[in-house]
Amino acid sequence: MPKQILVVLSEYGYWGEELVGPVEAFDAAGYRVTFATPTGERAHALPPSLDAEYIDPPLGRSVTTRDMARRARELDESSRLDNPLSLADLIPERPYYSALNHLRELEDYHARRDAAVLDLVTGFDGLVIVGGSGPIVDLANNERLHELVLAFVSADKPILAECYGVAVLAFARDVESRASLLWGKHVTGHPKEYDYKDGTGFLGVDFNMGPPPYPLEYILRDATGPDGGFHGNVGKETSVIVDYPFVTARSTPDSAPSGALMVEVLDNGLRRHGW
Structure with a gap:
């Protein structure tokens, strides 16, 4: 049976290459890829990620080759991204503590959550959280996605997170202990030097956030x-860290190697790389 990978995308825009890199690696390995978004809306690439002429402000150069822009556009416009799974439909939301019948609602929530995440973790061999600025809006503090991350970690299954998608791993915490899943782990992600000073943008909203809301x-x-x-x-061209069960990628050029390393994790048992 081919391995099954669940790829989570933001509805506020993903970076094209950060989807292309892992997906092409999974396709080459014969994996089957399923896409999901927070509410089941189709995801779309951020326009700058499809533009080979776009100059990335922190780096002072284009970060997208013409060939990658073409490949990203082809994937973005393909039917593969149509009809994604909806995390909102699949995983229940924890009730407010102010709910009138909180105890019964919490019991019901735990039962439905446990069944939902068990079904997803059983059906997939790995989880991918694609980066770009969109995840800042609807993935980083998405409690449903947090529950999925916790379930994959509990099941000892790998998770690849890229760029601002790595924030999900930092925020996905058991509500009782509040302990970080990353405590004692080695990771990479968007460094301070790569953050925009202005122009952080999202699809679907006419809003320039300026710099990212958090470093x-x-x-x-x-x-x-x-x-x-x-x-x-x-100062190094690529940065990908494997500290099982996590594979983390810094930014755009790290997408292809992160996908290749995720395959190494799944097929050959790789547990450490990059430090």
Whole structure:
């Protein structure tokens, strides 16, 4: 049986290459890929990620080749992204503590949540969280996605997160212990030097946030603790860290190698890489 991969995309825009890299690696390995979004709306690529002439402000150069722009556009416009799974339909939301019948609602929530995440984890061998600015809006603090991440970790199945998608791993915490899943782990992600000073944008809203609302590097440094570590690898062309069950990728050029390393994790038992 081919391995099954669940790829989660933001409805507010994903970075084209950060989807192409893993998907092409999975296709080459013969895996089957299923897509999901927070509410089941079709995901779309951020326009700058399809433009080879776009100059990335922090790096001062284009980060998208003409060939990658073509491949990203072809995938973005294909039918593969149509009709994604809806996390909102599949995984229940924890009730407010102010609910009138909180105890009964919480019991019902736990029963439905456990059944839902068990079904998803049983059906998939790995989870991927694609990056771009969109995940800042609807993935980073998405409690349904947090429950899925917790379930994959509990089942000892790998998770690949890219760019701002890595924030999900820092925020996905058991509601009782509040302990970081990344404590003692080594990760990479968008470093402070790569953050925009202005122009952080999202699909579907006429809003220029300016800089990102949080510096991901600082969050990851705190989340990994004194025995783990954040590796920005600034000045190096690529940065991908494997500290099982997590595969983390810094930014755009790390997408293809992160997909290849996820295949190594799944097929050959790779447990550590990059530090």
